[in-house]
Amino acid sequence: METINKQSSPKKLLHGVRPSRIIYPILIGLAVVVYMLVKEVDANTFSLIEFTWYTIFWLCIALFMMVIRDLGYMARLRILTDRKFSWGKAFRIIMLWEFTSAITPSAIGGTSVAILYLNKEGLKVGRSSAVVMSTSFLDELYFIIMFPLLILLLNVKQLFMIESPEHSIWLDSLLYFALGGYLVKLVYLIVLTYGLFWNPRGLKWLLLWIFKLPVLRKWKHGANKAGSDIIESSKELRRKPFLFWFKAFMATFWSWTARYWVVNAMLLAFMLEGYGFADHIMIFARQLVMWIMMLVSPTPGGSGFSEWVFTQYLGDFLPTAGLAASMALIWRLISYYPYLFIGVYLLPRWIKKHFKNNKS
Structure with missing residues (x-):
């Protein structure tokens, strides 16, 4: 099995996460927001926004939801590593x-580099792979459970309808896209579960067989490594008791739920009246659909695309398109940009600590 301990591998992995690369998602996101603001904002837009102590309170709640989200991820990491990490x-x-x-x-994410982070912080490569794959398993499990539950609670037509100034648009294509994304996630979860808990060597064989296809052949080496990681991960995970998985899933549940509650808190901050319990559940459900769409974005962190989707899909809950564009910017300022700046501060110091005198 090829490990990340070879000298070229860490350099190759870290090459794509240079701090200087934060400029691209910032520029893309701001360009889209500025375009929407110029296009949609008029003299009446900001008259609709009234900053009061109520507004500040709910914005603080939105920030607190992000803290809960990260605490949940941290708790899950400690659970999955048997509290090896402080x-x-x-x-x-x-x-x-x-x-x-x-x-x-978004479709790439940080999985490969996450294994490196864990490994350099003291976990063996096999254990690091097991932890990262466990997080993927738990994240997909949350979505697979929550999406159908929300569908049962809500009016499906209302979930996939956008109110335009002229008429209501029933987005059949969006419904099919969401169902298609759900099926892809379900198949992925089934295959991952089968490989991690029952037959890891069989899953590796399947991956190698699929990546023999001419269009996929150039990624065969990566598929072989992924299969080896799954075999190593399986040894770690099959021994874990039910309580271990229950605690890890509860941490996952609170992390993802808090992530989605950020928008609900923001809307409460600026729209004092008019939202009932059913509206908040609808906003929550629409964010799950948004997450499917954001996964196919080719831009870093979904920049630009995320802001546009926010204005289109959650704009129904705001009185004007200009206000929706303003809210999209606030949403990203709370839930996205902080990670860019924290990462810029931490990554150079982390690299210096783990690679300055380390040739591995």
Whole structure:
């Protein structure tokens, strides 16, 4: 098995997460927001925004939701590593992991570099792979459980409808896109579960067989490494008791739920009246659909695309398109940009600590 301990591998992995790369998602996101603001904002837009103590309170709640999200991720990391990491070390790893995800396309994420982070912080490569794959398993499990539950609670047509100034648009294509994304996630979860807990060598064989196809052949080496990681991970994970997985899933549940509650808190901050319990559940559910769309964004961290989707899909809950564009910017300022700047501060120091006198 090729490990990340070879000299060229860490350099290759870290090449794509240079701190200087934060400029790209910032520029893309701001360009889209500025375009929408110039296009949609008029003299009446900001008259709709009234900053009061109520506004400040709910904005603080939105920030607190991000703290809960990160604490959940940190708690999950400590659970999955049998508390090998302190809270401080868990914080550093999660911030670096989020930074990596923020500057790479959403479909790529920070998985490969996350294994490196864990390995350099003291876990063996096999254990690091097991932890990263466990987080992937738990994240997908949350979505697979929550999405159908929300569908049962809500009016499906309302979930996939956007109110335009002229008429309501029933987005059949969006419904099919969401269902298609859900099925892809479900298949991925089933295959990952099968490989991690029952037949890891069989899954590796399947991966290598798939990547023999001419269009995929150039990624065969990566598929072989992924298969080896799955075999190593399986040895670690099959021994874990139910309580271990329950605690890890609860940490995952609170992390993802807090992530989505950020928008609910923001809307409460600026729209004092008119939202009932059903509206908040609808906003929550629409964010799950948004997450499917953001996964296919080719831009780093979904920059630009995320802001646009926010204005289009959650704009129904705001009185004007200009206000929706303003809210999209506030949303990203709370939930995305902090990880860029924290990562810029932490990553150079982390690299200096682990690679300055380390030739591995």
